[in-house]
Amino acid sequence: MYWEGEKECIDRGTLKQLQLERLQSTVLRVYMNVPFYRKKFDELGIDPDSFRSLEDVSKLPFTSKDDLRVSYPYGMFAVPLREVVRVQTSSGTTGMPTAVGYTRNDIKNWSNLAARILVSGGVTQNDIVQIAFDYGLFTGALGLHYGAERIGASVIPISSVNTKRQVKIMQDFKTTALMCTPSYALAVADTISEMGLDLSSLSLKYGLFGAEPWSEEMRNELQGKLNIVATDNYGLSEVMSPGVAGECALRNGLHINEDHFLIEVVDPETLQPLPEGKTGELVITTLTKEAFPVVRFRTRDLTSLITEPCACGRTFVRMSKVLGRTDDMIKIRGINVFPSQVEAVLAEIEGTEPHFQIVLDRKAAADEMTVLVEVSESIFFDQVRKQKNFIERIKSRLTSELGIPVEVRPVEKQTLERLDGRVKKVVDRRLV
Amino acid sequence: MLILKNIDVFYGKIHTIKRVSLHVNKGEIVTLIGGNGAGKTTILRTISGLIRSSSGDLILDGHDISKKSPDSIVKTGISHVPEGRLVFNPLSVEDNLLLGSYNRYSMKNRSIIKSDMEMIYTIFPVLKKRSKQLAGTLSGGEQQMLAIGRALMARPKLLLLDEPSMGLAPIVIKEIFRYIVELRDTYGLTVLLVEQNARSALRIANTGYVLETGRILLQGPAEDLLSNRDVQRAYLGRDVDYEI
Numbered sequence: 268m269y270w271e272g273e274k275e276c277i278d279r280g281t282l283k284q285l286q287l288e289r290l291q292s293t294v295l296r297v298y299m300n301v302p303f304y305r306k307k308f309d310e311l312g313i314d315p316d317s318f319r320s321l322e323d324v325s326k327l328p329f330t331s332k333d334d335l336r337v338s339y340p341y342g343m344f345a346v347p348l349r350e351v352v353r354v355q356t357s358s359g360t361t362g363m364p365t366a367v368g369y370t371r372n373d374i375k376n377w378s379n380l381a382a383r384i385l386v387s388g389g390v391t392q393n394d395i396v397q398i399a400f401d402y403g404l405f406t407g408a409l410g411l412h413y414g415a416e417r418i419g420a421s422v423i424p425i426s427s428v429n430t431k432r433q434v435k436i437m438q439d440f441k442t443t444a445l446m447c448t449p450s451y452a453l454a455v456a457d458t459i460s461e462m463g464l465d466l467s468s469l470s471l472k473y474g475l476f477g478a479e480p481w482s483e484e485m486r487n488e489l490q491g492k493l494n495i496v497a498t499d500n501y502g503l504s505e506v507m508s509p510g511v512a513g514e515c516a517l518r519n520g521l522h523i524n525e526d527h528f529l530i531e532v533v534d535p536e537t538l539q540p541l542p543e544g545k546t547g548e549l550v551i552t553t554l555t556k557e558a559f560p561v562v563r564f565r566t567r568d569l570t571s572l573i574t575e576p577c578a579c580g581r582t583f584v585r586m587s588k589v590l591g592r593t594d595d596m597i598k599i600r601g602i603n604v605f606p607s608q609v610e611a612v613l614a615e616i617e618g619t620e621p622h623f624q625i626v627l628d629r630k631a632a633a634d635e636m637t638v639l640v641e642v643s644e645s646i647f648f649d650q651v652r653k654q655k656n657f658i659e660r661i662k663s664r665l666t667s668e669l670g671i672p673v674e675v676r677p678v679e680k681q682t683l684e685r686l687d688g689r690v691k692k693v694v695d696r697r698l699v
Numbered sequence: 700m701l702i703l704k705n706i707d708v709f710y711g712k713i714h715t716i717k718r719v720s721l722h723v724n725k726g727e728i729v730t731l732i733g734g735n736g737a738g739k740t741t742i743l744r745t746i747s748g749l750i751r752s753s754s755g756d757l758i759l760d761g762h763d764i765s766k767k768s769p770d771s772i773v774k775t776g777i778s779h780v781p782e783g784r785l786v787f788n789p790l791s792v793e794d795n796l797l798l799g800s801y802n803r804y805s806m807k808n809r810s811i812i813k814s815d816m817e818m819i820y821t822i823f824p825v826l827k828k829r830s831k832q833l834a835g836t837l838s839g840g841e842q843q844m845l846a847i848g849r850a851l852m853a854r855p856k857l858l859l860l861d862e863p864s865m866g867l868a869p870i871v872i873k874e875i876f877r878y879i880v881e882l883r884d885t886y887g888l889t890v891l892l893v894e895q896n897a898r899s900a901l902r903i904a905n906t907g908y909v910l911e912t913g914r915i916l917l918q919g920p921a922e923d924l925l926s927n928r929d930v931q932r933a934y935l936g937r938d939v940d941y942e943i
Contacts, residue, residue: 284702284722288720316718316914319705319718346929370927371926372919372926372927557927
């Protein structure tokens with residue numbers, strides 16, 4: 268099932284041509300219409316007429332979240348305000364807010380791209396869609412809302428209300444598709460069982476979850492507890508949220524809407540492009556946005572690209588589920604390691620709690636990584652051999668996953684250092 | 700069907716077309732709009748081989764045609780209807796049409812060409828009525844139809860149309876544009892249309908490109924360009940401020 272099949276299954280060669288045309292005109296327009304980019308291009312001696320291939324995108328300067336903050340609220344708009352039909356802000360969880368605008372065409376494109384994501388997640392015009400994201404200046408809810416209406420689904424714009432009421436509405440209205448963050452979906456699942464409801468009294472079939480990283484284990488849990496097909500989607504308010512990418516029914520990576528976005532994955536430290544399949548920071552250049560185009564926007568989200576064709580027929584490249592934020596990245600013996608990788612391995616191995624701490628030391632000029640794992644008491648105290656085996660399993664899994672030697676030490680529950688109730692994921696003692 | 704990638708054209712030392720990239724899909728009307736001197740006609744003339752690009756790729760159905768001569772480009776399936784129509788005034792309508800088939804004219808082909816001409820007359824019945832008349836005596840609209848008919852006589856896959864509405868009355872423009880749509884919808888022809896009359900062009904086109912000083916400033920679905928206010932202000936003769 269596709270929403271815009273011709274575009275979603277476009278021949279790769281035609282796509283490259285389209286991307287080139289759109290990149291060339293985007294570069295021209297940001298130079299002509301956005302003083303921030305004009306100044307930056309002039310400083311760096313970039314000729315906006317000199318872009319001849321998609322690889323030339325690497326000549327462009329990066330745009331950071333800070334650039335957007337400095338120009339808050341309207342500094343980065345590429346059209347006069349009278350052409351803007353909507354203004355939204357970023358979620359603002361990480362400091363000063365940023366504002367973005369949309370023209371009428373932008374809203375139309377956004378609706379279509381959200382519709383693509385909904386359809387690839389299984390939603391049709393026969394579905395009843397419950398949107399439990401916050402409406403308002405946060406962009407997620409409205410994006411999905413317009414997409415769902417575009418498809419012709421019935422939309423329940425419930426926003427965030429208390430979870431019992433959420434479940435009641437779900438039951439009364441026979442909701443078939445739930446849209447929220449994965450962690451909220453888990454809360455919904457728990458509330459359903461607390462309320463003693465039988466899953467068969469609900470009509471849920473699909474869950475489209477996003478706005479935060481979540482693991483395969485969480486997907487399995489949600490699919491089991493809610494009896495749904497759960498798909499991931501990706502976006503960010505500075506670019507389009509949601510709308511950048513979404514999973515198809517095969518649930519093996521998120522198809523990026525490449526006709527609207529040019530994607531790169533770069534090493535967050537050296538900023539050099541990474542080869543396919545390597546994990547790094549996602550960088551986005553918008554190709555069709557009118558009001559708020561961005562070039563080489565650093566998302567700070569970590570992912571890798573999958574270029575292998577997907578059995579669903581879509582030709583768009585896929586990005587892996589977001590692994591975390593670049594701010595979480597640690598470099599050990601020259602290799603980038605993300606706490607989320609450790610988390611995934613631990614969750615995979617039965618019996619562990621997700622609480623762990625990575626401790627880094629430097630001995631004889633070599634980095635050493637130790638993972639402290641809080642394990643349940645029964646394993647910890649009872650059988651020494653079983654415990655040893657268990658630790659060995661984690662150790663060998665981690666070592667092969669990360670490609671560096673890892674030590675694993677079990678610790679008792681609740682013994683890891685906590686900050687505001689959360690375990691500090693990384694303790695780096697190499698600097699001392 | 701047709702792909703231009705980074706086409707550069709110089710007139711002497713003047714860089715008139717700057718790394719223009721565009722593509723035309725089979726069965727679509729693609730329009731190139733822009734002000735006077737933006738380079739629209741130059742692009743069409745480059746495609747049909749009348750002007751040489753200094754660099755870039757010009758690809759028709761997977762084959763590079765950038766080094767081909769104008770007449771062999773006609774043979775590969777591109778017909779050019781020039782700005783100002785340029786029909787042969789002292790010749791009859793029929794002879795004008797016949798000249799359009801010069802690339803495949805032979806005694807052997809006579810009956811095929813004859814039936815092609817009948818086809819043109821079916822599309823443009825007025826040309827049949829005027830078949831013996833000298834082209835110079837036709838009205839502007841009829842001359843435009845003749846120019847299109849002459850181009851069709853080469854049996855093109857792709858028709859390049861340069862300002863078909865130029866100098867015509869609004870009601871005649873409407874008629875010509877209806878014919879262009881018919882050529883796409885009924886005869887499956889692919890059209891690259893250059894127009895100053897941007898609104899009419901965007902209304903019938905699938906995709907549009909906005910050209911400014913030799914560069915493509917915007918590209919996208921024609922309906923999106925119609926609702927883009929920059930395009931409206933600059934090319935659709937409409938000042939949004941006044942309307943509010």
